[in-house]
Amino acid sequence: MVDIRRPIPVSEAIGRLMAHVPAPRVETAALADSFGRVLAEPVVARGDVPPFHRAAYDGYAIRSEDTESADERNRASFRVVGRIAAGETRDRELGPGEAVRIMTGAPLPPGADAVVMLEQAVRDADGRSFAVRKAFRAWENVSLRGEDVREGETVVEPGSVIHPGVVALLATFGYAHVRVAKRPVVGVIATGSELVGVDEPLAPGKIRDSNGPMIMAQLARIGIPSRSYGIMRDDPDRCFELVRRALSETDCVITTGGASVGDFDWLPAICERLGAKVLFNKVAMRPGSVTTAAVADGKLLFGLSGNPSACYVGFEIFARPALLRMAGSRKPYPAYARAELAEDYPKANPFTRFVRAVYRHDGHRPVVAPAGFDKSNAVGSLARSNALMALPGGTRGFGKGTEVDVLLPGAEDGEA
Amino acid sequence: MVDIRRPIPVSEAIGRLMAHVPAPRVETAALADSFGRVLAEPVVARGDVPPFHRAAYDGYAIRSEDTESADERNRASFRVVGRIAAGETRDRELGPGEAVRIMTGAPLPPGADAVVMLEQAVRDADGRSFAVRKAFRAWENVSLRGEDVREGETVVEPGSVIHPGVVALLATFGYAHVRVAKRPVVGVIATGSELVGVDEPLAPGKIRDSNGPMIMAQLARIGIPSRSYGIMRDDPDRCFELVRRALSETDCVITTGGASVGDFDWLPAICERLGAKVLFNKVAMRPGSVTTAAVADGKLLFGLSGNPSACYVGFEIFARPALLRMAGSRKPYPAYARAELAEDYPKANPFTRFVRAVYRHDGHRPVVAPAGFDKSNAVGSLARSNALMALPGGTRGFGKGTEVDVLLPGAEDGEA
Numbered sequence: 001m002v003d004i005r006r007p008i009p010v011s012e013a014i015g016r017l018m019a020h021v022p023a024p025r026v027e028t029a030a031l032a033d034s035f036g037r038v039l040a041e042p043v044v045a046r047g048d049v050p051p052f053h054r055a056a057y058d059g060y061a062i063r064s065e066d067t068e069s070a071d072e073r074n075r076a077s078f079r080v081v082g083r084i085a086a087g088e089t090r091d092r093e094l095g096p097g098e099a100v101r102i103m104t105g106a107p108l109p110p111g112a113d114a115v116v117m118l119e120q121a122v123r124d125a126d127g128r129s130f131a132v133r134k135a136f137r138a139w140e141n142v143s144l145r146g147e148d149v150r151e152g153e154t155v156v157e158p159g160s161v162i163h164p165g166v167v168a169l170l171a172t173f174g175y176a177h178v179r180v181a182k183r184p185v186v187g188v189i190a191t192g193s194e195l196v197g198v199d200e201p202l203a204p205g206k207i208r209d210s211n212g213p214m215i216m217a218q219l220a221r222i223g224i225p226s227r228s229y230g231i232m233r234d235d236p237d238r239c240f241e242l243v244r245r246a247l248s249e250t251d252c253v254i255t256t257g258g259a260s261v262g263d264f265d266w267l268p269a270i271c272e273r274l275g276a277k278v279l280f281n282k283v284a285m286r287p288g289s290v291t292t293a294a295v296a297d298g299k300l301l302f303g304l305s306g307n308p309s310a311c312y313v314g315f316e317i318f319a320r321p322a323l324l325r326m327a328g329s330r331k332p333y334p335a336y337a338r339a340e341l342a343e344d345y346p347k348a349n350p351f352t353r354f355v356r357a358v359y360r361h362d363g364h365r366p367v368v369a370p371a372g373f374d375k376s377n378a379v380g381s382l383a384r385s386n387a388l389m390a391l392p393g394g395t396r397g398f399g400k401g402t403e404v405d406v407l408l409p410g411a412e413d414g415e416a
Numbered sequence: 417m418v419d420i421r422r423p424i425p426v427s428e429a430i431g432r433l434m435a436h437v438p439a440p441r442v443e444t445a446a447l448a449d450s451f452g453r454v455l456a457e458p459v460v461a462r463g464d465v466p467p468f469h470r471a472a473y474d475g476y477a478i479r480s481e482d483t484e485s486a487d488e489r490n491r492a493s494f495r496v497v498g499r500i501a502a503g504e505t506r507d508r509e510l511g512p513g514e515a516v517r518i519m520t521g522a523p524l525p526p527g528a529d530a531v532v533m534l535e536q537a538v539r540d541a542d543g544r545s546f547a548v549r550k551a552f553r554a555w556e557n558v559s560l561r562g563e564d565v566r567e568g569e570t571v572v573e574p575g576s577v578i579h580p581g582v583v584a585l586l587a588t589f590g591y592a593h594v595r596v597a598k599r600p601v602v603g604v605i606a607t608g609s610e611l612v613g614v615d616e617p618l619a620p621g622k623i624r625d626s627n628g629p630m631i632m633a634q635l636a637r638i639g640i641p642s643r644s645y646g647i648m649r650d651d652p653d654r655c656f657e658l659v660r661r662a663l664s665e666t667d668c669v670i671t672t673g674g675a676s677v678g679d680f681d682w683l684p685a686i687c688e689r690l691g692a693k694v695l696f697n698k699v700a701m702r703p704g705s706v707t708t709a710a711v712a713d714g715k716l717l718f719g720l721s722g723n724p725s726a727c728y729v730g731f732e733i734f735a736r737p738a739l740l741r742m743a744g745s746r747k748p749y750p751a752y753a754r755a756e757l758a759e760d761y762p763k764a765n766p767f768t769r770f771v772r773a774v775y776r777h778d779g780h781r782p783v784v785a786p787a788g789f790d791k792s793n794a795v796g797s798l799a800r801s802n803a804l805m806a807l808p809g810g811t812r813g814f815g816k817g818t819e820v821d822v823l824l825p826g827a828e829d830g831e832a
Contacts, residue, residue: 147789
């Protein structure tokens with residue numbers, strides 16, 4: 001089946017796709033398993049933070065009025081009448097000239113409205129009394145009840161990823177369980193009679209499947225579970241059966257290879273037999289122009305190129321945002337930056353180009369350079385890159401020093 | 417035990433710490449489990465990529481010399497004498513005027529040195545012959561053997577994180593297993609008599625432990641496995657026993673709380689009883705100045721603050737790079753950026769300040785703003801932030817529009 005396909009712009013393809021993403025389903029996660037999940041409920045403050053006026057430092061709880069006229073020469077003296085450790089409380093009201101030894105985080109006793117830090121106290125030898133050499137303001141060295149978060153306040157919106165700071169907040173408010181979006185499970189099928197598995201011997205004309213493992217790593221990077229359906233030879237009937245089975249067992253299917261226009265490109269026929277609605281099958285981009293997206297029985301089916309670089313880009317530009325949206329995210333697109341091109345990129349192309357690139361901050365500004373050999377079948381540059389330059393289509397190349405758009409699909413790399 | 421500690425600069429503290437990080441140990445990971453691990457061996461090309469001259473497009477393999485004088489009027493004609501699907505080979509040498517139907521990725525037959533794309537061929541009705549209207553260069557539409565990667569080349573260095581592109585490369589070269597650095601297992605102990613667990617009821621003076629779950633999420637974010645040792649009351653002997661047990665069962669121990677200078681701050685005493693070498697116990701930074709790092713029996717012991725923001729920052733600045741270095745990484749520090757301050761930050765501080773912040777790209781440039789209330793005990797701003805501004809110590813604040821350093825410990829957020 002050979003047909004001429006009309007390419008559509010990247011943004012139009014994304015628009016068609018995102019309009020067909022199934023709504024997220026919701027489940028409950030234990031707090032300990034919630035990192036990286038997407039909130040399906042707001043995090044609402046179930047109490048004030050701090051929950052009581054608490055000592056910000058180790059020291060002595062006092063009544064600030066008792067220090068009103070204190071200075072270096074007229075010290076104000078206090079008797080230590082008790083002690084409150086963190087986790088303890090004290091009900092007895094503080095009287096004039098009385099102080100209570102208090103630990104960081106402990107609740108102030110009734111009547112107290114300031115804390116003298118240990119190093120601010122001139123202590124007597126017996127530890128039962130001390131003096132201060134300055135006036136204390138009301139609530140000095142005290143964390144006020146509710147100053148951080150007020151009961152009833154919505155602190156984090158649904159659709160946000162649960163990062164470590166959100167985990168801390170959930171723990172604070174006693175969310176032992178939290179409602180999160182369900183993560184879609186993705187079936188991955190690599191197709192092509194030329195492919196052998198990673199542990200199989202090579203034969204003439206054969207290459208090892210790199211797209212299957214790569215796609216599963218791209219899914220793992222965004223926290224999406226996957227199931228491998230292995231390598232499929234170019235056999236239309238068996239391909240059809242495998243895709244149908246994978247669609248019935250998972251929430252979304254990604255195939256690699258078989259998406260072009262050769263004699264053994266079987267995806268159009270499969271879509272037809274499935275009764276799938278094809279959203280697009282050619283996009284005005286390089287690499288990855290032969291990416292297909294379709295909807296079958298309400299489930300998304302992606303046909304990515306068999307060329308590794310094209311496959312990688314097709315995933316990041318299309319499958320990633322669709323899957324993260326299914327997983328509940330309000331921010332499903334790769335992180336964006338702008339950076340200075342560190343070398344000339346003379347190749348002009350009428351299509352939008354996503355160049356595998358190395359992005360780094362040189363201490364003054366972000367810079368980006370192509371990761372090397374960048375044909376659609378390249379795998380070496382994929383391994384060396386940490387970013388994609390997004391270069392608009394046109395009739396001219398891009399000169400060194402030009403500021404260009406950069407997509408940052410992963411953040412495995414830190415700084416040296 | 418109350419002592420006055422002398423603060424050291426952040427960089428000096430990091431230097432002392434990194435000098436005491438145990439060398440990474442090595443283990444073998446299956447390719448399917450290798451994503452996110454750190455390479456303990458170089459990825460060396462075990463063959464050329466592509467492994468043979470291959471068709472870059474679907475079309476016809478020909479001898480370019482047969483098209484030497486072809487143009488619109490003098491078309492060169494070819495007889496189709498066979499066909500090579502991907503994964504197949506053909507041994508028979510191509511003769512003059514002969515062509516072979518070839519699929520993308522298939523090896524060129526002997527004698528062929530160019531591919532006519534389907535849309536470049538004027539085909540006869542029977543499909544057995546076609547003509548071309550232009551001269552083809554040698555190797556036109558062909559991916560040359562080794563043009564991407566040459567056999568024997570080191571493509572990725574040890575110490576690199578295995579991201580999806582590296583997975584693709586490993587698969588290409590048949591690395592069914594790969595040598596990776598072992599990840600340290602970290603024991604986490606939250607201390608403080610004021611703490612209760614996330615599913616326990618609150619009582620007066622009590623708060624829920626947020627640091628334990630937060631630290632475990634911070635560890636999960638960098639791919640480091642952890643084991644919770646629960647919540648420990650302020651009891652020096654039992655604390656000592658628990659830390660000793662955790663050190664014997666894990667590769668590194670992180671405690672939260674008990675690191676300050678109050679009556680119930682037990683970490684200095686524990687370090688002494690363990691015979692641990694204290695690397696630092698006070699750092700010239702806010703928050704997190706009371707962070708402790710020590711080495712006991714060759715294992716790292718971190719004492720982080722009990723205040724959530726201070727605990728968070730202490731982890732990212734110290735524990736994170738040490739653990740990632742233990743896990744083999746050459747780039748263990750949080751990703752770095754510079755951004756324009758979106759609002760005034762008037763608070764001056766003699767110490768380096770790490771402010772929980774919201775970092776984003778506004779389409780023109782990266783901007784950053786404080787995430788709100790930023791005392792060391794704050795948890796609300798932790799939940800709202802995705803970055804840390806690193807502001808140098810000094811006597812003045814920072815005005816809106818100033819360019820400041822930003823650390824990006826996580827990349828959970830994409831773009832909306």
